[in-house]
Every structure is written in structure tokens, then in C-alpha cells.
Amino acid sequence: MVFSSLIFIFKFLPLTLLLYYISPKPLRNLVLLIASLVFYGWGEPLYIVLMIFTTVFDYICGLLIHKYDEHIIKKKIIFILSVIINLGILSFFKYYGFLVDNINSVFGLNIVASKLPLPVGISFYTFQTMSYVIDVYLKKVQVQRNIISFGTYVTMFPQLVAGPIVKYGDVEKQLKHREESLEKFSEGVEIFIIGLAKKVVLANNIGLLWTTVKATSFGEITVLSAWLGIIAFTFQIYFDFSGYSDMAIGLGKMFGFELMKNFNYPYISKSVSEFWRRWHISLGDWFREYVYIPLGGNRCERTKQYRNLFIVWFLTGLWHGANWNFIFWGLYFGFFITLEKMFLKSWLDKLPRVLFHVYTLLVVIVGWVFFEFESLWGAFKYIGIMFGFGSNGLYDKQSLYFIKTNLLLFIAVSLCSLPLLKGLFESIKNKRKGLKAIAISMMYLALLILSTTYLVNESYNPFLYFRF
Structure with missing residues (x-):
């Protein structure tokens, strides 16, 4: 079950809200827990056992770590066991097949790996x-x-299903x-509706263009079509994922929770480092707090x-x-962020402001090619077409048709990627009285x-981050 479905919006959510609010406050966590298990079990009835195991296992680990607080060795053993079990489960379901395929490729073996649904x-x-x-533990x-x-x-x-990744302390x-x-409930409804519109109206429609271009053979894609396609995907993944995150934040408010913002207009960034402070913020925070800083960070x-x-x-x-392709994509951004820390950012600061944005968007758009193509060969081939390598030509009738039929949609997604509209709307919303309130x-x-x-x-x- 996903948020952008009729069964969720008009059946599951209203029923859950009804049961939640007619329940006494001490029972509301239980109602939410049962509803969440039903939500997850709707599409993953077997894997609900895995989620319950993880929950109970880490609950017990937390209790034992607290119990043996004065026994450093026992405490550390329990902590390490928890990390190993959690990463082991994640690795088995997500990376087992990938590991076996690479072992087969390197050593010329033919180990059969069962394909488990993630x-x-x-x-x-x-x-x-x-x-x-x-x-x-800390x-x-x-x-x-x-x-x-x-x-x-x-x-x-x-x-x-897709975050934001909520740390327990939050x-x-x-x-x-x-x-x-x-007031909080109505605010949650508003945020949910905006997120739903971003996902269903913007992401799904602009995504159709990318689906068409991607399905075209490399020998038939022109330079213009290649750029139009990947720019369409650039908007699709943003409105798809940020829309889903907005819906999550809105739903949280409906149940009284304050969840962190996960996106902050990343496409207005003036550097790759800034882009990643604005994109999937909760994931960046997690890696910074639990990996980067423990490794030594900037110290x-x-x-x-x-x-x-x-x-x-x-x-x-x-x-x-x-x-x-995902590993390459991650290292690709790591390369540019490292370059910015070394010298690139100081060089860019001397250039006109608009070139900051051009550089950042160019790096990000090319990066999405690596993200979207499962084959690195396919990604490099597509990038080659984008920059004119090949004999496909600059444009053709199809690429001009893409512009004609999607021009208004490109304008809409471009405007909605900027904080300008939100700022204008918020200023009106804060002054809503009488007819303005009705209009809103x-x-x-x-x-x-x-x-x-x-x-x-x-x-x-589709929901692009559903596979993660």
C-alpha cells in the first residue's frame, strides 16, 4: 500500500484516524502500531515477521545495554551483536544476490543465488x-x-516506506x-494534499516523458531528446520523493508527531555540497552522525x-x-564534494552567481543518469549522446514534439521547484480572512x-524510492 492510492486515502487513512481519535490517549500508540503493521502487511504479509523480529531484537538489546551499563565488555558485545544482526539482515536481503553475482563474475563460478524480493x-x-x-549505547x-x-x-x-529517517532522539x-x-491536524492535511499533488500531478506526468525517452533505442535518441528526458527524470524523482516525504510529514502531524523536513528546494543550490544539505536531509544527517563524525569528520x-x-x-x-551504478553514483558525488572542499568552491566563488547554479545543476543532472541506468555502459552511452557523441543529430521531429507537448509542464515543475511560489502562498495564507480563507x-x-x-x-x- 502506498500513500498515493485510493484505498489508502479514502479507506485506510480515515478508518485509522477514527480509531486513533476515539481511543483514550494511553492506547493511541497501540492503535498506531496495529495500523502500521496492517499497512506494512498489506503488501508484505511474509516480511512483517522480519520487521517484528527486528523491533523486538533491538528493543531487548537496548534493555540489555542499559542493564549492563557498568559492565563495559558485556555492553560492547551486545552493541556489536545488534549492529552485526541489523546489517546482516539488511545485507542478506539487499546485497546477497549482488555479492554472489560479482563472485561468479570474478572467479568464473556459477553459484546460484535465490532472488529474494526486497x-x-x-x-x-x-x-x-x-x-x-x-x-x-552512547x-x-x-x-x-x-x-x-x-x-x-x-x-x-x-x-x-520512504522516510524521512527518524532518529529515536527526535x-x-x-x-x-x-x-x-x-490546528496541527488541518496543517497536516494541507501538507499531505500538497505532497499528493506533487507526486500524482507533477511527478507522474513529467515522468511519462522520461519513460518514453528511456524506452527509445540509443541509435534513435537525439541530443535534445536525451537532455529533455533526463531533465524530466530530474524533476520526476524530486517531486516523487519530496512529495512522498511531504505526505509523511503531513500524516505525522495528523497523529500529533513532528517529523523533520526531508527536502529544502535542492535545485536552487549553488554547490554540490549545498545540494546534499537540501536533498534527502534525514539520510545525510544519519550518515554524518553515525559514520562521518565517528570516523573523525572535519577534526x-x-x-x-x-x-x-x-x-x-x-x-x-x-x-x-x-x-x-549506485556505488559509482555515490562516489561521483563524493568526488565533486571533495573537490569543492579542496579548491573548487573557492574558484567558483569568483565566478558570476548564475554559473554556480549552472555548474551544480549540470553535475546533478549527469549524476541522475548514473542513478537511473542499471548498466554503467548504458549510463555512459546516454551521457555521450547528451554531449553530442554519436550520429543521432541535435534534434528531430520527435524531440520538437516533446517540447511542444510538455512545455507547460516543464514551466510548472520549474516554478514549483523554487521557493518563490511557496513564499507567496504562505504570505497569503498567514493573512487568510473571510474570502481569502475560503479561497485557500x-x-x-x-x-x-x-x-x-x-x-x-x-x-x-510508480514510486521511485519504493525499491530502496
Whole structure:
């Protein structure tokens, strides 16, 4: 089950909200836990056992680490065991086939690896449970003795499938006491509707262009079509993932939770480093806190700083998927971020401001090619076409048709990628009185109806981060 589906919007969510709010406050975590298990089990009935095991295992590890706080060796053994089990489960389901394929390729073997379906959201909830155990071990948070509350944290359906990755310390107090109010609920509904529209109206429609271009043989793609296609994907993945994150944040508010912002207009960035401070913020925070800083972060000598960056970006790429294209994609961004730290940023600072954006967007757009193509050969071939290598020509009738039929959509997604519209809307929203308040409410209703219309006639409704 995904948020951008009619069964979720008009059946599962209203019923869950009804049961949640008619329940006494002490029982609301239990209601949310049961609803989350139903949500997950809807599409993953078998793997719900895996999620429950992870939840119970890390709950017990937290209790034991707290119990043996004065016994350093026992405490460390339990901590290491927790990390090994969590990473072991993640590696088995996500990387086992990839590892066997590479062993076969290198040593000329023919080991048969069973293709296991990837449990939805395993990368997200594994990182969440690990953050809890790590923080209990480091005494950053108090141990959670209530397994219902801990289970709610791990399985909470608003952020279960695609984040944001919620560290336990961010919601520790909210699991015990959180404010549910009509104002917060209505704000959550508004954020959810905006996220839904971003996903269904913008991402799905601009994504159709990329699907068409990608399905075209390399020998028929012109330079213009190649650029139009990957720019379409650039917008698709942003509105797809940020829309889903907005829906998660909105749902959190409906249940009284405050979840962190996961995107902050990344395409206005003036450097690759800034782009990654604005894109998938919760993942960047997780790697910075649990990998980069423990390795020494910026506190060590320059060469070690660069080493730390490449380790983080190798792991970032690997986290996204068991394929060499993701690893290359992660190292690709690590390379540019390292260059910026070394000298590139100081050079760019001397250039006109607009060139900052051109450089950043160019690096990001090319990076999305590596992200999207499973084959590195295919990615390099496509990039070659983008820059005129090959005999496909600059443009043809099809590429001009793409521009003609998608021009207004490109304008819309470009404007919605900027904070300008949001700033204008927020200024009106904060002054809503009388007719303005009615107009704003009608606008949200219109967005919901428009999104629902697209879902009713749904023929193309992928969720790109569902595979992670």
C-alpha cells in the first residue's frame, strides 16, 4: 500500500484516524502500531515477521545495554551483536544476490543465488532501529522500556516506506506526550494534499516523458531528446520523493508527531555540497552522525577528511541499491564534494552567481543518469549522446514534439521547484480572512480532487524510492 492510492486515502487513512481519535490517549500508540503493521502487511504479509523480529531484537538489546551499563565488555558485545544482526539482515536481503553475482563474475563460478524480493522500507527501518541502539549505547537517549512505544517508533506507517529517517532522539518525547490539535491536524492535511499533488500531478506526468525517452533505442535518441528526458527524470524523482516525504510529514502531524523536513528546494543550490544539505536531509544527517563524525569528520587532517567523505559516499551509494551504478553514483558525488572542499568552491566563488547554479545543476543532472541506468555502459552511452557523441543529430521531429507537448509542464515543475511560489502562498495564507480563507480551502480541495481524478484513471503511478 502506498500513500498515493485510493484505498489508502479514502479507506485506510480515515478508518485509522477514527480509531486513533476515539481511543483514550494511553492506547493511541497501540492503535498506531496495529495500523502500521496492517499497512506494512498489506503488501508484505511474509516480511512483517522480519520487521517484528527486528523491533523486538533491538528493543531487548537496548534493555540489555542499559542493564549492563557498568559492565563495559558485556555492553560492547551486545552493541556489536545488534549492529552485526541489523546489517546482516539488511545485507542478506539487499546485497546477497549482488555479492554472489560479482563472485561468479570474478572467479568464473556459477553459484546460484535465490532472488529474494526486497522487503519494502528495510533500508529505512533498519537505520532507525540502529540509531536507537547506538544512541542508548552512547547514552544520548534514555532506554525505552515500553515495547508498544518502541514498536510505534519503528513501524510508524507515515514514515515507514520512504522516510524521512527518524532518529529515536527526535521523537523520544513525542512517543510519551504529544499535542494533537485541530490546528496541527488541518496543517497536516494541507501538507499531505500538497505532497499528493506533487507526486500524482507533477511527478507522474513529467515522468511519462522520461519513460518514453528511456524506452527509445540509443541509435534513435537525439541530443535534445536525451537532455529533455533526463531533465524530466530530474524533476520526476524530486517531486516523487519530496512529495512522498511531504505526505509523511503531513500524516505525522495528523497523529500529533513532528517529523523533520526531508527536502529544502535542492535545485536552487549553488554547490554540490549545498545540494546534499537540501536533498534527502534525514539520510545525510544519519550518515554524518553515525559514520562521518565517528570516523573523525572535519577534526582530522585533510587527507583523512577526504577519506571519510569517500567512505560516506560509497556507503550512500550502496545504501540506495545493490548495483555498481549506485556505488559509482555515490562516489561521483563524493568526488565533486571533495573537490569543492579542496579548491573548487573557492574558484567558483569568483565566478558570476548564475554559473554556480549552472555548474551544480549540470553535475546533478549527469549524476541522475548514473542513478537511473542499471548498466554503467548504458549510463555512459546516454551521457555521450547528451554531449553530442554519436550520429543521432541535435534534434528531430520527435524531440520538437516533446517540447511542444510538455512545455507547460516543464514551466510548472520549474516554478514549483523554487521557493518563490511557496513564499507567496504562505504570505497569503498567514493573512487568510473571510474570502481569502475560503479561497485557500477551495484551492486545497481542488488539488485533492485533481489528484484523485488522476488516481482514478491511474495507468502510470510508480514510486521511485519504493525499491530502496
